[in-house]
Amino acid sequence: MESVPTNQTKVADRVLARIAEIGDMFAIEGEFVDGKEIQSGHINTTYCATYRKSDGTEDRYILQKINSNVFKDPRAVMRNVEKVTRHINWKVLRRRTDSAGQTLNLYPARGGRNYIELPGDGIWRCYNYIEGTHTYDIAENTRQAYQAGYAFGSFQDLISDMNPSDLVETIPGFHDTRKRFDRLMEVARLDPVARLESCREELDFIRQREKDVDVLLDLQKAGRLPVRITHNDTKINNVMLDEETDQAVCVIDLDTVMPGLVLYDVGDMVRTVTTPAAEDEEDLSKVRFRISMFQSIIEGYLDAASGFLTQEEIDFLAFSGKLITLEIGIRFLTDYLEGDVYFKTSKPDHNLIRCRTQLKLVSCLEAQMEEMEKFVQKRAKAIK
Template identity: 30%
Template sequence: MGQKEILAVLSGFPVPSHPSGIRPLDAGYINQSFAIEYEGKPTYVLQQLNTVVFEDVASLMDNLNLALSFLQDPDYPGPELIHTREGEPCLTTSSGEYWRLMTFVPDSSSYLFCTSERMASEAGHIIGVFHQLLSKADPEQFKTFLPDFHSLSKRLEQFDKALAQASSDRKKEAAPALNFVQTKRAQLLEKEDELLRLRVCHNDTKMSNILFSKKDGKALCLIDLDTIMPGYFHFDFGDALRTVVNPATEDERDLGKITFNRTYCEAFVSGLSKASPNLSPQEIRYLAHGAQLMPFLHGLRALTDYLLGDLYYRISYPGQNLDRTQALFQFTSLVESETPFLEEVIENYFPA
């Protein structure tokens, strides 16, 4: 995507036509994103939505618009959506591309890993604020445009189909991961059918989707709002915890670098509790389950993609999806061994 094409897209929005800079943002796996700068400062984020992943862009944007109407609070200075010159939430080009423009949150930064106890506490707190604000929203008004997004049974069904058609070479390379799936699937499926309160969830609360103030380190808001849909609180809890307590990348090859930082874990749960997200006793009981479920789900999805020939996630080298799988499964095992500690921490900060 060249600068001329980006400027043509930008002309469809009510913003100055001559930015001082256009900088690619490479943090995400799915959308193509650019920072649009004026006078040398990032002012907007322009994104081309991936319509292979997000086939129902209209529903995605409806959910985003609705969520942003609730995510307005002095303690939550999040991004704003810039509508097109025609008043549409996103721009559709003649070639069928979808582009969205949002404000860049000033003096903010995101991080792949948690580096301090305070950062862990802030991460927990902002996720609590996010859910507290959206607790006023009716989940039934939000569209499920990615059906079964965090459904373990559905992801296992997709995995089984991928396994049946995978090449013998890929199955051989993935043998340890395939065995791990078989040992964990029944255990994690046991809790899937229990009824919990339906909430409006972010559904992708990893550390890199939390913005922190460059001035004082305060967590400001969540970004990458493409997966806002109805869901369960333990989805967001488990997804966040896996990147708060573990300093290794999702595709770390040295499994010895994958750890569970107990200090950060307790700080995260403490920060979450201070935001008073009004969790039910049943939701509290599911938090530790979510801590195991989410890394397993992400690992399972990466493994499924590997078996299919790397169709979904962008990869930078052959075998990266398998590396992701093995790292995520290693962390899943680590969380299982830390579950008694995690349950004790949860009980201390969310007493019955």
């Protein structure tokens, strides 16, 4: 799931009828009374549906269609989600009292599977909605940053004993930064929709940092960084927090859970939590790096995950933030040059704006990299 329903909109009657039709294909108790669209997220189509039971109480559910243009094998996505949620919920129920890393539960379809497949309309699934929780698109304080780090650290800890080969790589080369870089250069050369002249400065910025794209890949090839099961979309709005306490309750959006490096997850947390600016902020003066947020992420993450991390992984926690921020900038610029074929956009230069915010944050991270690395080592030693 891409986000909790904090950003909902009314939908047309025909869409309401469609939501009810889809919801009724799952083992949901009660009668459909309302539905709203969740606009957060770049990829999938998501609705929140409300059902009223015979005793008058109401429950909400998340109905989501997997984007088959992005996920070429949506059945493999569902198999990955099923394996991970089953493993996590088993461990949370039996071995842990701390639930910060738990995940949502899939509701079975009436045919027995955990999804439905509709001709011409793809694969839909249903999750429970956890009441009393919310999410943030931008971290407002260090407590929220700590909870995000702790939640994803707990998530990784809970699945650290799973075999990565049991999961399918649903988006091959998702974090292959060398391939991402080379693809951008190829698209820039072809310039298929004649946009190159508007982004030469951004392209040059990325070219100057080509050496960075191979760092983690080379360490992985050398056997110095282990392949684990990772989340691969660790934005703060993929952590559900308690409405009253802001304590982490649940990690969501598992479509990209697959084999990878834990550093990719940490890097995306750094990218999305440390800046007060939105991902598509046009005023680049608002894009800055908050060292206090970084420190809180690392504190939370290491408190939850230090038990299974290697020293090599710890050594590159700070660098991972710069790398993933650069990678996302590369992806936004590639999509812009290709004509906006991957990410949802609301204006012609949306992906270019997104790219610029990422590259500005890369510059901010570079300026404080030494301080970041010192803090990581100090915190890791304190825990040991």
